[in-house]
Amino acid sequence: MPQFLGRTLAIARKEVRQLRRDRLTFGMIVGIPLVQLVLFGYAINQDVRHLRAGVADLAGTQHSRLLAADAAGSQVVDIVAQAETVEELETLLRKGRISVGIAIPRDFDRRVQQGERPPAQLLVDGSDPVILGAARGIAALPVENRFRPILPAAVRPPERTFEIRAYYNPERRSAVQIVPGLIGVILTLTMVIFTAIAIVRERERGNLELLITTPVRTWELMVGKVLPYMFVGLIQVTLVLLAGWALFRIPIRGSLVDFYLAGALFVTATLTMGLLVSTAAKTQFQSVQMAIFFFLPSILLSGFMFPFDGMPRWAQYFAEILPLTHFVRIVRGILLRGASLVEVHRDLWPLLVFMTVTLSLSVVRFRKRLD
Amino acid sequence: MSEDVAIRTRDLTCHFGTLMAVDHVDLEIHRAEIYGFLGPNGSGKTTTIRMLCGLLKPTEGEAKVLDCRVPADAEQLRRKIGYMTQRFSLYEDLTVRENLEFMGEIYSIPAAKRQLRVDQLLAEYRLDNRQRERAANLSGGQKQRLGLAAAMVHDPELLFLDEPTSAVDPENRREFWESLFRLVDRGTTILVSTHLMDEAERCHRIAILDRGALVANGTPRELMTGIDAAVLEIESERLPAARAVLGQVGEVLSVAQLGTRLHALVEPTLPDPEGTVRAALDRAGVEAAVELTPANLEDVFVAATRSRPE
Numbered sequence: 269m270p271q272f273l274g275r276t277l278a279i280a281r282k283e284v285r286q287l288r289r290d291r292l293t294f295g296m297i298v299g300i301p302l303v304q305l306v307l308f309g310y311a312i313n314q315d316v317r318h319l320r321a322g323v324a325d326l327a328g329t330q331h332s333r334l335l336a337a338d339a340a341g342s343q344v345v346d347i348v349a350q351a352e353t354v355e356e357l358e359t360l361l362r363k364g365r366i367s368v369g370i371a372i373p374r375d376f377d378r379r380v381q382q383g384e385r386p387p388a389q390l391l392v393d394g395s396d397p398v399i400l401g402a403a404r405g406i407a408a409l410p411v412e413n414r415f416r417p418i419l420p421a422a423v424r425p426p427e428r429t430f431e432i433r434a435y436y437n438p439e440r441r442s443a444v445q446i447v448p449g450l451i452g453v454i455l456t457l458t459m460v461i462f463t464a465i466a467i468v469r470e471r472e473r474g475n476l477e478l479l480i481t482t483p484v485r486t487w488e489l490m491v492g493k494v495l496p497y498m499f500v501g502l503i504q505v506t507l508v509l510l511a512g513w514a515l516f517r518i519p520i521r522g523s524l525v526d527f528y529l530a531g532a533l534f535v536t537a538t539l540t541m542g543l544l545v546s547t548a549a550k551t552q553f554q555s556v557q558m559a560i561f562f563f564l565p566s567i568l569l570s571g572f573m574f575p576f577d578g579m580p581r582w583a584q585y586f587a588e589i590l591p592l593t594h595f596v597r598i599v600r601g602i603l604l605r606g607a608s609l610v611e612v613h614r615d616l617w618p619l620l621v622f623m624t625v626t627l628s629l630s631v632v633r634f635r636k637r638l639d
Numbered sequence: 640m641s642e643d644v645a646i647r648t649r650d651l652t653c654h655f656g657t658l659m660a661v662d663h664v665d666l667e668i669h670r671a672e673i674y675g676f677l678g679p680n681g682s683g684k685t686t687t688i689r690m691l692c693g694l695l696k697p698t699e700g701e702a703k704v705l706d707c708r709v710p711a712d713a714e715q716l717r718r719k720i721g722y723m724t725q726r727f728s729l730y731e732d733l734t735v736r737e738n739l740e741f742m743g744e745i746y747s748i749p750a751a752k753r754q755l756r757v758d759q760l761l762a763e764y765r766l767d768n769r770q771r772e773r774a775a776n777l778s779g780g781q782k783q784r785l786g787l788a789a790a791m792v793h794d795p796e797l798l799f800l801d802e803p804t805s806a807v808d809p810e811n812r813r814e815f816w817e818s819l820f821r822l823v824d825r826g827t828t829i830l831v832s833t834h835l836m837d838e839a840e841r842c843h844r845i846a847i848l849d850r851g852a853l854v855a856n857g858t859p860r861e862l863m864t865g866i867d868a869a870v871l872e873i874e875s876e877r878l879p880a881a882r883a884v885l886g887q888v889g890e891v892l893s894v895a896q897l898g899t900r901l902h903a904l905v906e907p908t909l910p911d912p913e914g915t916v917r918a919a920l921d922r923a924g925v926e927a928a929v930e931l932t933p934a935n936l937e938d939v940f941v942a943a944t945r946s947r948p949e
Contacts (some may be wrong), residue, residue, distance in 0.1 A: 478728035478789075480744045481692050481799075484718045 292557050311583035312574045316402040319577050321368040322349035324357045324547035335388060335429065339370055344406050357391060363611045364601050366575065367393040368403060370430075379393060386431040394437035395445060395604035398575040407432055436521075436604040448603045449572040450491060451508045451531075452595040456538055456566050457559075459501055463542030464555035466493045467634070470550060486631050494539045501535030504530065521606030522568035528600065529609060530616065534595040537619045540626040541591070547633040566592040594618050641717040645670045645797055645828040649771075650700030655685050660887060662851035668830060668844075675842030676832040677940060683851040684832035685725075688799050691723060691830070705796055718746065721790035725802040727782045729789055731775035735766050738774055738785065739792060746793035760788040762833040764818070780811035787818065798822065804838060808936040816841050836936045847943045855943040859936055868892060868942040869912040873901040873920075875927035881937055884923045888916065893941050896902065902932075902943055 273347060287293060323336045340347045345368055351357040357369035369391035373379065373394055379387035392403040407430040437444045467489075470476040479489065507529070512518035520527070541638075542555075549555040567573060570592035576584065587593045596616035601607035609616070646668040661683040668674045672814045676684040691704050693713025701944055702709050707716040739760055743753040761767040764784040769777065774785060784805065790798060797919040800819075804812040816838075823843075831842065839845050839859065844855040855862055875881045881901060885891050890906035905912040917929045919931040934942075 371753070473731070474724060474728040475730060476728075477724045477726070478722065479745075480694060481720070481722035483714065483747070484745055514762040588657065 270625055272319060277547060279538070285616075289344055292554050295561075296557055298560075299561070300564070307565065307568045308581070311569060311579045313580075314579040316575045316578040317343050318418045319345045319368050319399060319402055320348045320366045321345035321370060322351050322353055322357050322360045322366040323347055323370045324351040325370075325372045325594040326353075327372050329377050331380065331397045332376045333370045337378075338372060339406055341498055342406060344402055345370075354391075358435075361391060362601070362605045362607050363394055364393075364597055364605070364607065364615075366397060367399050368406070371538060386428045388430050390430040392432055392434050393605070394434035394440060395448070395600040396571070398578070400432075400434055400440060402575075403432055404486065406430065424611040436519075437526075439581075440500060441516075443512075444604065446511040447508070447516055447518050447623060448599045450569075451505055451512075451599055452534065452570070452592050453567055453572055455501055455531075456592050458504065459497065459535055459538035459540040460545065460559045460562055461556060462497045462500065462547040463493060463539045464549065464559045465552045467543065467546035468549050468552050468555050468638040486634050490543055490627065490630055490634070494536065494543065497539050498532060498535055501539070501547070502531060505531045505535070518603065520603055522602035522608065525561065526609040527602045531594070533593055533616065533619050533623070534598075537591040537626070540630065541622050544626045544633070547630050550606070565588050570596050572596050586619065589622070591622050606610045643670050644668070644832070646674075646702070646704050648691075648698060648700065648702040648783045651687070651690060651697055651702050652699035653683075653690055653695060654698050659851045661690065661697075664848075664851075664853045665847065666853070666856075668828065670828050670944040672839070672843040673819060673823055673829045673831060675839045676830070676844035676848055677834070677836075677839040677845050677936075678848035679834055681850075682848040684848055685801055686851075688722075688830065688832060689800055689921070692720060692799060693717070710716075710748040718793065719796050721793070721795035721798045723786045723790040723800045723803055724799070725805065726776075727786060729774055729785060732773060733787055734771050734773055734892075735759070735939070736770040736775070740787060742792040744869070748793060756792060756794075760791065778812070779807050782856050783807050783811060783815055784818070786905050787815070790823070797828045800829065802834065804831055805833075805835065812838070836940070847940055849944040855939065861907075862939045863934045863936060866942055868907050868934070868938065869909065870932050870938050871903045871905060871916055871926050872930050872932045872936045873903060873916070874899065874930075875901075875920075875925060877925055880923070880925045881920060881927050884920050884925055885916065889920050890915065892945050895937075895941075902938070904938055904945070912918050 305602070306613055311500035321339070323339075325332050325336060336347065339345055347370075349360055349366055351360060351369070354369075354371050357366075357371055360366045361369055371389040371391055373388065376387050379385065386407075390407055392404050393399055434440055467476070470479065509518070509520070509527075513520065542559070545555055545558045545562070549558055569579065570576075570586070572591055572592065576587065576593070579587065597615045598612045601612045602609075642724050644667060646666055648664055648666045651661060651664045651666070652659075664687060676687065683696065690697050691702055691709060691842065693710040693716055696710050704716055705719050707713070707719075709716060710761055730741070733741065736757060739757045740753060743756060748756060760765075761770050764787060766781065766784060766788065769781060774782065777785060786803075788801075788825075803814055819831075823829060831838070831867065833839055842859065843848075845860050845862070847854050847862075857865070873881055873885070878896065878899070878901060882896070885894050885901065885903055890909045890912070892904040892906060895902045903916070905916070909915055913929055913931055917927075920927045920929070
């Protein structure tokens with residue numbers, strides 16, 4: 269064998285041996301394709317069904333009730349709320365409780381008979397990219413068959429049942445839909461990695477051996493590590509927000525104070541996740557690998573790229589654990605829909621729980637490492 | 640506990656699964672002395688130090704360090720001890736001064752006092768002209784001094800040094816020991832672990848550790864004069880042949896080559912070690928000079944660790 273070949277093969281053999289012993293890299297080779305395949309194949313579904321919808325049936329006639337039933341029967345929407353007024357429907361929409369509102373006006377029957385314009389309205393949350401498309405599907409419900417029998421032969425039924433009113437993003441610009449959620453995506457990627465390497469780095473460089481003999485307590489070490497990165501996170505938040513506003517005219521409809529409070533909570537939750545990674549990893553490279561394992565489902569399942577309502581139940585339950593899922597909802601609520609912190613509280617406490625659990629686990633795991 | 644005892648342990652034991660890392664060790668270390676743990680890697684030096692600092696929970700036995708029971712009172716103890724790790728463990732991307740100030744903050748020294756203390760340490764360990772330098776750019780000896788200065792920032796009563804000079808040249812090592820003696824003069828107690836004989840020889844008292852057990856302790860002089868073996872030096876033109884012959888003599892415990900000589904430890908029960916070895920060499924036709932010689936610390940170490948069954 270020529271010498272160059274022998275040496276090359278020696279390197280290759282050594283590399284394979286090391287690879288086999290590096291369980292995390294091995295896990296990435298097998299795990300990332302499988303996770304991606306399962307998520308894209310089963311969880312991610314562009315064909316949206318079961319959008320949460322509310323109905324405000326002001327007409328209350330037989331026909332209006334039939335219309336609501338038809339909409340529910342299409343399976344594109346699930347009726348989860350009944351409202352008395354259109355304003356009430358708008359509130360539900362702003363709070364993020366529903367993404368579609370079906371408003372049937374008092375003079376519904378007359379409008380059908382006149383047949384000039386769509387007799388009912390579909391209030392759609394335009395801050396979520398995919399919902400608009402799905403709403404068009406409902407608007408195209410086959411009204412012809414439904415209304416033909418009740419109309420005089422001379423009257424043509426309306427061409428469309430619903431007039432679509434896209435709230436919060438009337439021009440339907442994609443930047444408005446993407447940028448607020450992007451703040452969360454950027455933070456998830458950077459924040460987890462910052463703290464994921466924080467403790468491992470001290471261990472790799474030998475600093476930890478000294479620190480553990482000093483009076484420093486575990487939680488002091490953990491909180492001290494997280495604190496500066498909270499400010500780093502808020503600087504990033506500001507950067508993306510300013511750039512989004514200057515370049516893409518992203519609206520800021522809610523209160524900035526609310527936005528920053530929610531941002532600080534989210535940043536802390538991702539930082540404590542990083543700490544947890546840091547107590548499990550042995551090297552900085554391993555930390556980054558683990559951070560990727562966290563990042564991947566976050567970006568795919570959070571509702572940032574693909575519609576949350578289109579995912580199967582198991583994927584939704586899993587996504588509810590991830591901080592990004594809640595932050596995407598909060599940030600769209602505050603920036604685009606002008607919701608207040610109180611109105612989005614349903615997505616605040618999961619962040620708080622996530623933060624508490626990961627921080628406690630980090631402290632417990634770190635203690636055990638000494639013994 | 641009497642006034643002058645800094646560390647006392649009874650039956651101090653630690654095992655990790657089936658591995659007996661430290662095996663029923665009794666220690667009594669006096670204040671203001673340098674006490675050495677001498678042993679090879681894996682003999683339990685670091686594990687013992689970690690138990691004494693309260694970082695590891697002993698499986699069995701008890702330890703009292705500076706009147707604190709460990710690990711129960713470990714938090715209280717940590718303010719009174721300093722620890723210098725084997726590897727440089729300060730922050731390489733901070734300057735010399737920043738490192739010392741950080742340690743001062745960790746030990747909750749008030750700001751005004753801290754500045755004075757840092758200045759004092761910088762002067763004492765001859766780092767004042769490098770105080771704005773990043774620690775990464777220091778030489779080995781300077782890093783060593785910075786490590787010691789950092790361990791002394793809160794003026795601890797007891798200092799643990801884990802193989803402090805294994806990576807330092809002899810001149811820096813001598814200087815380092817001089818600063819240790821200055822500390823002892825001021826009343827600091829120092830516990831140092833080492834596998835270097837010359838370092839162990841500088842200690843006031845040493846304990847020899849072997850596979851977790853304390854196999855000998857005392858002053859280096861006591862240990863060398865009280866060695867449980869006879870020490871012979873053999874000079875010959877044919878050292879490999881002489882060595883082979885010694886290997887055949889059952890009473891010879893160990894043979895080591897020192898340049899042109901062989902250094903042999905012989906069973907103390909043998910009545911005339913010189914004569915026996917000389918006779919064996921004569922029989923084999925190896926011409927050699929055989930002489931009884933005083934033991935050195937390495938002989939003590941070999942004798943102490945050889946006498947234990949595997």
